[in-house]
Amino acid sequence: MTDDAYLVLLSGPAATLGVPPAAVGELACMETPAVRAWLDAQGVTAASPRLRLLPPEETAAIPEDAERLPVPLGEEELSRVRHHAAPRDVARLEEELLAYRSCADGRDALLARALAAGVPAHRVAELTGEDLAAVKAVAR
Template sequence: MTDDAYLFLLDDASAASLGVSPAAVGDLACLETPAVRAWLDAHGSTPASPHLRLLPPEETAAIPEGAERLPVPLSDEELSRLRHRMAPEPFARIEGELLAYRDCAGGRDGLIGRALAAGVPPRRIVELTGVDPETVTAAANGSVERR
């Protein structure tokens, strides 16, 4: 297995169920690099081509034999978006919920601290957030742990 994702070109756009269109993943820094631009130009392709596909490192063995391919590094966020786009619809929905939770919960400790500083009673913070009372107490003392 490689650590790089791969861009590759399919001969037949009808086989486009393999991988993901880079455009569907959103902005990818690698598409702006001279190496990728030169590779696309050499193959008469563009980032929007229906023949251009992208696979994460763990899936690159699925690239058809003989397909033109190029390893590309992706950031952790780009790789996460790619994997999300590749997930079957039921997984993609729940992954979306997990990502929303991560984004929301990531600022939990700071939010609890701001609420306490604003004078919101700890019992009300527990009611509104569903966190353990010990977590709110720890935040009041400046030593919040993740639960």
């Protein structure tokens, strides 16, 4: 696994990986000379349906022959990418986890539901601000 997110040009069944960059709103990296030059070299625009953005934990799924470019994302940008890349039911739970920060009522039940739905423990900790050990303890 890498620490960088990747812009990738995909086609065929792999085109469902990641998210279109435009779906997550403004990203500082999209305006950098390196990204602009890479897009020009590939003959695509930032709005191309083949262009996808993958968070670091999904980069192992990039096909070997796919054109790719590592891009730096800020913490908030990466959170938006992960949110848009999550399946709808998981995305809904992630929204609840974000709302959790302001209300601890039903804490254990919400954490258990998120873990049971497949939200990784590190992501639950990131979204809630809870200690990772406390999140893992709920799973036991």
